[in-house]
Amino acid sequence: MIFYFVYKLGVLIVLFFPLKLAYCIGVLLSDLHYIFANKDRENVAANLRAIFPEKSCSEIKRIRLQMFRNFAKYLVDFLRFPLLNKKNAKKIVGLKNRHYLDEALSKGKGAIILTAHIGSWELAGAGVALSGYSIGAVALPHRHKSVDNFFNSQRKKKGMIVLHVGNAARECLKLLRQNKIIALLGDRIFNGNGILVDFLGKPTYLPKGPASFSLKTGAVIVPAFAERESWNISKLVFQKPIEFTPSGDKEKDTTQLLLKCKSIIEDYIRKNPTRWFMFRKFWLED
Numbered sequence: 001m002i003f004y005f006v007y008k009l010g011v012l013i014v015l016f017f018p019l020k021l022a023y024c025i026g027v028l029l030s031d032l033h034y035i036f037a038n039k040d041r042e043n044v045a046a047n048l049r050a051i052f053p054e055k056s057c058s059e060i061k062r063i064r065l066q067m068f069r070n071f072a073k074y075l076v077d078f079l080r081f082p083l084l085n086k087k088n089a090k091k092i093v094g095l096k097n098r099h100y101l102d103e104a105l106s107k108g109k110g111a112i113i114l115t116a117h118i119g120s121w122e123l124a125g126a127g128v129a130l131s132g133y134s135i136g137a138v139a140l141p142h143r144h145k146s147v148d149n150f151f152n153s154q155r156k157k158k159g160m161i162v163l164h165v166g167n168a169a170r171e172c173l174k175l176l177r178q179n180k181i182i183a184l185l186g187d188r189i190f191n192g193n194g195i196l197v198d199f200l201g202k203p204t205y206l207p208k209g210p211a212s213f214s215l216k217t218g219a220v221i222v223p224a225f226a227e228r229e230s231w232n233i234s235k236l237v238f239q240k241p242i243e244f245t246p247s248g249d250k251e252k253d254t255t256q257l258l259l260k261c262k263s264i265i266e267d268y269i270r271k272n273p274t275r276w277f278m279f280r281k282f283w284l285e286d
Contacts, residue, residue, distance in 0.1 A: 112182055
């Protein structure tokens with residue numbers, strides 16, 4: 001229960017102060033956490049060295065510190081969900097290039113938003129729901145039930161459909177067949193159902209869900225990543241939908257489409273390493 005009360009206290013704090021001051025408090029707490037979180041620091045540094053072997057130790061440390069601070073802002077955004085509504089959603093989190101999403105839905109087979117643990121993805125998902133779209137997102141359960149309920153309550157109040165890992169596949173297919181949206185994180189497997197690929201130069205497993213659902217339903221995959229436009233405005237930037245023509249070989253097609261998804265996520269992480277929130281050792285050899 002202590003973790004639940006910590007998050008509830010966090011909500012009270014970020015709602016009491018203006019946003020800019022809430023970010024400052026979040027960053028200050030992040031810097032304190034940074035000092036004592038030896039394991040998180042080591043894991044993030046190891047990940048960054050794998051991605052950028054050419055960068056100096058000082059550059060890696062600078063990127064790492066900024067990543068911790070950006071994650072603090074992500075948490076502030078999430079805890080301030082009670083202030084988010086249909087009237088102010090467009091100002092707080094805009095949808096850039098949303099015509100790509102609309103074009104995908106116009107085909108009548110649903111749409112798959114491919115994203116990653118990048119930026120304020122929770123805020124971006126709420127922004128999509130509050131903009132009038134029906135969107136479901138697969139949520140990894142928190143090890144503490146009370147915290148899990150709190151997180152899911154935050155999401156549901158903004159109109160998001162929470163899909164639990166146990167029956168997520170069936171629910172995802174159901175939403176797509178109703179011409180709705182599912183949002184999937186393509187940079188980490190949750191249930192062991194992945195494909196071994198070379199990701200950012202080293203081997204690891206990535207989820208095959210986006211590719212599998214697309215091939216099974218005909219839903220278009222639309223990459224989208226959360227970015228911060230200014231200190232107080234975020235946006236979800238949609239990219240051009242992934243083009244893919246199936247060969248009929250299910251296993252081969254799944255792998256090839258996954259590789260296309262992988263390449264897009266890789267490019268974004270390399271360009272925006274301070275916004276990729278990965279605090280665990282990521283590759284198989286680690």
